[in-house]
Amino acid sequence: MSLNLQTHTEHFTNPLYLESGRILEPYDITYETYGELNEDKSNVVVVCHALTGSHHAAGTYEDERKAGWWDGLIGSGKAVDTDKYFVICTNVIGSCFGSTGPMSPKHPHHEPYRYKFPVVTIKDMVKAQRILFDRLDIHRVEAIIGGSMGGMQALQFAIHYPNFAKKIIALATTYATQPWAIAFNKVASESILKDPEFKQGYYDPEVIKENGLSGMAVGRMAGHISFLSHESMDEKFGREYKRTDGLYELFGKFQVESYLEYNGYNFTKWFDPLAYLYITKAINIYDLSRGFDSLAEALQKITAKLHLISFSNDMLFKSDEMKHIDDVLNENAQTNHKYIDIQSDYGHDAFLVELEKFDFYIKEALDE
Amino acid sequence: MSLNLQTHTEHFTNPLYLESGRILEPYDITYETYGELNEDKSNVVVVCHALTGSHHAAGTYEDERKAGWWDGLIGSGKAVDTDKYFVICTNVIGSCFGSTGPMSPKHPHHEPYRYKFPVVTIKDMVKAQRILFDRLDIHRVEAIIGGSMGGMQALQFAIHYPNFAKKIIALATTYATQPWAIAFNKVASESILKDPEFKQGYYDPEVIKENGLSGMAVGRMAGHISFLSHESMDEKFGREYKRTDGLYELFGKFQVESYLEYNGYNFTKWFDPLAYLYITKAINIYDLSRGFDSLAEALQKITAKLHLISFSNDMLFKSDEMKHIDDVLNENAQTNHKYIDIQSDYGHDAFLVELEKFDFYIKEALDE
Structure with a gap:
């Protein structure tokens, strides 16, 4: 059916x-x-x-x-x-x-x-x-x-x-x-609030969706850590590098970094920052x-x-x-x-x- | 002696x-x-x-x-x-x-x-x-x-x-x-890099020390989570509120939030953001x-x-x-x-x- x-x-x-x-x-x-x-x-x-x-x-x-x-x-x-x-x-x-x-x-x-x-x-x-x-x-x-x-x-x-x-x-x-979860939410809320593009809550939602909101991306990256575990990260990413030549480059990336970055920035395309603040408040x-x-x-x-x-x-x-x-x-x-x-x-x-x-x-x- | x-x-x-x-x-x-x-x-x-x-x-x-x-x-x-x-x-x-x-x-x-x-x-x-x-x-x-x-x-x-x-x-x-630790460092580095006051590395260190660097504060807040444990947070903070009337205020704060905020922003007074990027790179x-x-x-x-x-x-x-x-x-x-x-x-x-x-x-x- x-x-x-x-x-x-x-x-x-x-x-x-x-x-x-x-x-x-x-x-x-x-x-x-x-x-x-x-x-x-x-x-x-x-x-x-x-x-x-x-x-x-x-x-x-x-x-x-x-x-x-x-x-x-x-x-x-x-x-x-x-x-x-x-x-x-x-x-x-x-x-x-x-x-x-x-x-x-x-x-x-x-x-x-x-x-x-x-x-x-x-x-x-x-x-x-x-x-x-x-x-x-x-x-x-x-x-x-x-x-x-x-x-x-x-x-x-x-x-x-x-x-x-x-x-x-x-x-x-x-x-x-519990405080562990509240702490992760705090990293996200602080990061959103301090992003100048958030404009103290007076952002244009269309602009945010288009350009992303790095403060929310960073907060989401922290969130993703809390959703995983040491074991799942070891399994998913290990110490794999995105590019093999990145080891001695300051911005060379481990796979886990690319994962967080991708998911963090992608998140800002489909979620609203004020909603994030209000819902994490409800959770806290x-x-x-x-x-x-x-x-x-x-x-x-x-x-x-x-x-x-x-x-x-x-x-x-x-x-x-x-x-x-x-x-x-x-x-x-x-x-x-x-x-x-x-x-x-x-x-x-x-x-x-x-x-x-x-x-x-x-x-x-x-x-x- | x-x-x-x-x-x-x-x-x-x-x-x-x-x-x-x-x-x-x-x-x-x-x-x-x-x-x-x-x-x-x-x-x-x-x-x-x-x-x-x-x-x-x-x-x-x-x-x-x-x-x-x-x-x-x-x-x-x-x-x-x-x-x-x-x-x-x-x-x-x-x-x-x-x-x-x-x-x-x-x-x-x-x-x-x-x-x-x-x-x-x-x-x-x-x-x-x-x-x-x-x-x-x-x-x-x-x-x-x-x-x-x-x-x-x-x-x-x-x-x-x-x-x-x-x-x-x-x-x-x-x-x-391991990736868990690299992930926490990533939150910090991304947060520093995206702070406009970081000026893509061309900040004035005196200005940063004076005004703080919220991107580094947020990163340090994430760091502090990784330095603690569920148990130590329960013990230190529990679900205590900074002010008892803050419960239904969007920006009312739990003790754990105040702790992270204080330590995060205080950190920017005594540590250099580029040094943070380079040393976390060495650790990664x-x-x-x-x-x-x-x-x-x-x-x-x-x-x-x-x-x-x-x-x-x-x-x-x-x-x-x-x-x-x-x-x-x-x-x-x-x-x-x-x-x-x-x-x-x-x-x-x-x-x-x-x-x-x-x-x-x-x-x-x-x-x-």
């Missing part, structure tokens, strides 16, 4: 009350769907994207060379089987792929928000999605799945909308962002226990079956952090969960690239 | 033939000494500094608030006991604290070398030191000790001047720089096996007693890398060495800050 990829944008005029006390009004949410919604709307699976991801999780548009970011996982006969499930992936608020973010026009003017955009949290992103699903008349879903920031969303769903999903599958994520202040006395109290809200999947060499969100959730649940005799740590050399990127190590597990969890 | 701190600079007019085939001529080497040279010059200990270190390893000048970088280790009654040993630490060529580097005047003009400075290697740094010691009529030393890039120098001494030192003590270092291309068929062949040159000390949570030069040297030596039945891995949460910085975990070991190794 076909993937039946569809893209939609919904417009909301009701105010979105944010965790900060501020209001976002009006706002749009752009989302993609795959598969067919069944008659009683009981076959919905929600997929949540990571920091620089988008609603485009699967399939390939006509003008695209690369498929959606989790195409290997979502589709006909795949782990998230679109012959069976109706899959929805929404672009989070604060991002730059159709949902309202800092470069969206600030009502009633047509000027972008820029710094007037309110800080949004992972909880706010989830709240906006919940409102979208309400409009779509979807009130209970089979599962919510996400990795990295997508996993943060899945966990927030589990705690704040405990009756919404039967199953929660969170990969390569954490219960609260993500903490499941906020508003509760403890993480244990927060986790007690969960009624869904919870699947926690970490990757042994994840340097960004360490296995220990997922294990900590498992430990707290066990201490409180909450038994409706499973935690597995997958042996992988890939580092954080494993949730995007080593699908064969966990797709069967997701299939099993969904079909349970 | 007093430390007897002395600083000297020696000028050399003979050409220094570099590994690249290029020549450095003339050149200066600045160095410090502590303690007293005995009559038969048999009590010399050489200390080698790391990337941003200098010859100022111990003691405190009148105008200083902080002592030299290994002051806890070097001094009267300390592990490297200046009552007993005459300690020499030289500023490496390519650096910016008195020895010839990219901002030194290019003979016969008075203009700085800038990009005309040749790429130097760790082996070149060691060669220049060996020539200095020759001039000082020191032809054999008790020990050479260094951590990080200092450890690289110690190992290069062991291989290329096998009769020069009785003991080699290398800490927190590697046999060849450091490979003990260069010029040999294998690492094993290189290590076979060593006749000194070799002490290898790694730190369990070092993220920059992983314990495994030091263990690899140990493994190769063992495979070749080279028994005159000892390897220890010190349990520490500090990460790479441990060799500078957790002295109490290894100073007794260094004392023992020296007095053996």
Whole structure:
């Protein structure tokens, strides 16, 4: 069967009350769907994207060379089987792929928000999605799945909308962002802010896309380090030189340097710097226990079956952090969960690239 | 007894033939000494500094608030006991604290070398030191000790001047720089190069020192991540906020962010960006096996007693890398060495800050 990829944008005029006390009004949410919604709307699976991801999780548009970011996982006969499930992936608020973010026009003017955009949290992103699903008349879903920031969303769903999903599958994520991850985000934000072409937030997005923004490229390069691991870098690059004669040239390049440079600069062609600042802020202040006395109290809200999947060499969100959730649940005799740590050399990127190590597990969890 | 701190600079007019085939001529080497040279010059200990270190390893000048970088280790009654040993630490060529580097005047003009400075290697740094010691009529030393890039120098001494030192003590270092470390250096170099104030290498050093160089600050921030570990960051910073009301402010800061910012910008007041580019280049291309068929062949040159000390949570030069040297030596039945891995949460910085975990070991190794 076909993937039946569809893209939609919904417009909301009701105010979105944010965790900060501020209001976002009006706002749009752009989302993609795959598969067919069944008659009683009981076959919905929600997929949540990571920091620089988008609603485009699967399939390939006509003008695209690369498929959606989790195409290997979502589709006909795949782990998230679109012959069976109706899959929805929404672009989070604060991002730059159709949902309202800092470069969206600030009502009633047509000027972008820029710094007037309110800080949004992972909880706010989830709240906006919940409102979208309400409009779509979807009130209970089979599962919510996400990795990295997508996993943060899945966990927030589990705690704040405990009756919404039967199953929660969170990969390569954490219960609260730790200083190691915040530090990497800091390198990126500082680098963006100090780039004169960023013009203190008053850049022309078209100019940035055209010329690149070296500050964001440098920040992304740091990000790529955090997505990998010592082992994956040794495997991918070793000490290979791009040109054999570059050894004694100051700007001679190792393969790992070319990789970072290519990905860093390419990134500036498709991502918005203010969105980067706002989303990394949301990640930095993500903490499941906020508003509760403890993480244990927060986790007690969960009624869904919870699947926690970490990757042994994840340097960004360490296995220990997922294990900590498992430990707290066990201490409180909450038994409706499973935690597995997958042996992988890939580092954080494993949730995007080593699908064969966990797709069967997701299939099993969904079909349970 | 007093430390007897002395600083000297020696000028050399003979050409220094570099590994690249290029020549450095003339050149200066600045160095410090502590303690007293005995009559038969048999009590010399050489200390080698790391990337941003200098010859100022111990003691405190009148105008200083902080002592030299290994002051806890070097001094009267300390592990490297200046009552007993005459300690020499030289500023490496390519650096910016008195020895010839990219901002030194290019003979016969008075203009700085800038990009005309040749790429130097760790082996070149060691060669220049060996020539200095020759001039000082020191032809054999008790020990050479260094951590990080200092450890690289110690190992290069062991291989290329096998009769020069009785003991080699290398800490927190590697046999060849791996892509993880090269990647961090890349973030820094790219960030420096793209800062408009760097003026493509034609900056005014006084202006840079006065105003700071945000590109280098960002690069140093990335560097600081690599010097720490997840555990040390959790311990040092946790998720503490600088101001409690900063949570929902886009630029509200976590403690870890303030730490990186402070150290990043402070760094630009005392270090030169071109020196940073040249020294990180030397680190990137450091490979003990260069010029040999294998690492094993290189290590076979060593006749000194070799002490290898790694730190369990070092993220920059992983314990495994030091263990690899140990493994190769063992495979070749080279028994005159000892390897220890010190349990520490500090990460790479441990060799500078957790002295109490290894100073007794260094004392023992020296007095053996």
